[in-house]
Amino acid sequence: MSRRTLALAVSAVLVFTTVGPAFADQPPVPPGYRPPADSDEAGLWMQSDEAERRIQTLPQLVRDEALNAYVKGLVCKLAGDYCRDIRVYILDVPMFNASMAPNGMLILYTGTLLRCDNEAQLAFVLAHEIAHFKKRHALDQWRNAINTSGAIAVLAVVSAGAGVFGLIGLMAELGAAAGFVSYSRDQEREADAVGFDIATAQDYDPHEAAALWTDLSAEDAADPAVRNRSTFLSSHPQSKERMQTMLAKADVLASTAKDWKTDPDDLNHATEPYRAQWYAEVMEFENSNALLTVLNRKIARAPHSGELQYFLAEAYRRRNEGGDIEKSRQAYQTAIDDGNGPVAAYKGLGIVAMKAGDKTAARSAFDQYLALSPQANDRAMIEYYCSRL
Amino acid sequence: MKSVLRLSMLLAGLALASCAPFTLVEDKPVTVGAFTVQPQMAWSSGRTNQSHIDMWTVDGLALNSLVFFSGIGNGEPLMDLPNASKDGTRTYSSTMLPDEVAEFVGYYLTHTGSRELKLGALQPVHLGAQQGFRFDATYVTESGLKMKAMATFAQPNGKLDLMLFYAPEEYYFGHMAAPVEKLFETATVNG
Numbered sequence: 001m002s003r004r005t006l007a008l009a010v011s012a013v014l015v016f017t018t019v020g021p022a023f024a025d026q027p028p029v030p031p032g033y034r035p036p037a038d039s040d041e042a043g044l045w046m047q048s049d050e051a052e053r054r055i056q057t058l059p060q061l062v063r064d065e066a067l068n069a070y071v072k073g074l075v076c077k078l079a080g081d082y083c084r085d086i087r088v089y090i091l092d093v094p095m096f097n098a099s100m101a102p103n104g105m106l107i108l109y110t111g112t113l114l115r116c117d118n119e120a121q122l123a124f125v126l127a128h129e130i131a132h133f134k135k136r137h138a139l140d141q142w143r144n145a146i147n148t149s150g151a152i153a154v155l156a157v158v159s160a161g162a163g164v165f166g167l168i169g170l171m172a173e174l175g176a177a178a179g180f181v182s183y184s185r186d187q188e189r190e191a192d193a194v195g196f197d198i199a200t201a202q203d204y205d206p207h208e209a210a211a212l213w214t215d216l217s218a219e220d221a222a223d224p225a226v227r228n229r230s231t232f233l234s235s236h237p238q239s240k241e242r243m244q245t246m247l248a249k250a251d252v253l254a255s256t257a258k259d260w261k262t263d264p265d266d267l268n269h270a271t272e273p274y275r276a277q278w279y280a281e282v283m284e285f286e287n288s289n290a291l292l293t294v295l296n297r298k299i300a301r302a303p304h305s306g307e308l309q310y311f312l313a314e315a316y317r318r319r320n321e322g323g324d325i326e327k328s329r330q331a332y333q334t335a336i337d338d339g340n341g342p343v344a345a346y347k348g349l350g351i352v353a354m355k356a357g358d359k360t361a362a363r364s365a366f367d368q369y370l371a372l373s374p375q376a377n378d379r380a381m382i383e384y385y386c387s388r389l
Numbered sequence: 390m391k392s393v394l395r396l397s398m399l400l401a402g403l404a405l406a407s408c409a410p411f412t413l414v415e416d417k418p419v420t421v422g423a424f425t426v427q428p429q430m431a432w433s434s435g436r437t438n439q440s441h442i443d444m445w446t447v448d449g450l451a452l453n454s455l456v457f458f459s460g461i462g463n464g465e466p467l468m469d470l471p472n473a474s475k476d477g478t479r480t481y482s483s484t485m486l487p488d489e490v491a492e493f494v495g496y497y498l499t500h501t502g503s504r505e506l507k508l509g510a511l512q513p514v515h516l517g518a519q520q521g522f523r524f525d526a527t528y529v530t531e532s533g534l535k536m537k538a539m540a541t542f543a544q545p546n547g548k549l550d551l552m553l554f555y556a557p558e559e560y561y562f563g564h565m566a567a568p569v570e571k572l573f574e575t576a577t578v579n580g
Binding site: 059060092277284318320351354355376377378380381384385 | 482484486487488489492496499500504505509510511512513522529531532533
């Protein structure tokens, strides 16, 4: 693929995102829609199709059948007759993001799956993107961009990041494009409203939409750089505004007698094989502050999760700023006391106790680690640590 | 913005930046930075423009690289990362336990474009008179190439001395694993 072709392709992928003037309200796309071959929209779709073929070869594409089936199943539940029109691509990127290309290519970052506390929150994210597709927002923005800046300007901005297509390169492309091509705030508000209706029609708890934006707002506040790394956050209305809007809608809807659902177990089950890797990626690619914010709010909802307490301990240990070792020690202990933390919590407890100079506690933790994991492949290392105590 | 360069490309860039020629390393004991090693075969050696880093290769840096990091002190990075802010780059601490040193090395692998990093279990070893440690790692480059690595290090006087070998999993790592293993086993750290 030539650089120019790739630039065209990537620009099509990213059309979902722009600041733009008022848009002409397009009629909703009908299920099974393909644009007429002689239309500008067909050209837009062709470029999206080309980009989609490129996405399919990315090493960051998560190919796990079970996880893809879960997300695709949820998309179909929400999209109804549009199920066949939308294809899901999960990318292993630790930031919060989801996006919809004009041709129905839905990209979802693993950072989104990690941050959603339950299926209801994920449903609101996906429904928002489905709304963009149904309302043909990308076409409006594409035409606005062409009319106001010209095609050359559109391509110039996007092609600047098109030469590199790795994990960071991909995000650079998304980020570069987001500064130019993003949905208007009005379109985002419309997608919020339509997406809200789509998700609540499937009985997903309306308060979870506001809860999600509250959480993202907190993460944003803890680390303002998050906004710069996420096209989703940077192009959307302020989290506070969305939170208040969603909350008001939720309060009205929730007053109706209905058995609203959150379905945390399904999401937890689908993501269970990957969460350790995803937490580590957030820690490495973003920072411990971002991970601590995510973990602390998850722990507020699930205080007895040994897994969450273990990763909280790991995050504090790795950040290792004032008081972090003691916080890490407490979290490892809580993970152990809750009875469902990983055996590695004993090793972590031994390490932080050793760093704190508490030899007795360190030896006790290491002994318990080896007792519970007699075949541990790091036994020699643990025995070395013990020999130093 | 984190580096988009793979480790081998970055190190190759460092060598080019210094205009340092590669020189032949014969199979006889040689001192490289903090290490004295028996090479086990002929290598090509080059210095980088970061004075604490030496690198060797047999077939080319992208195919197999043995990198020597010597005398990393308290508060110092393992290497300079392009485009990384000083505040955002992880630095070495003399109080790091061996597991934390392995994580520190992993950080630099990740931030030179690697993904899906998996660190193997640490093992205590001897590097001459110095207490040393050994671990293996696997990762995937940003272009999807599966890589394997092995590392050994010591912390004499609180400073970090590290040898890191990495190569594509397919052919090159297996081809070089035995002699590099032997090189690691016979290495000494001149602490």
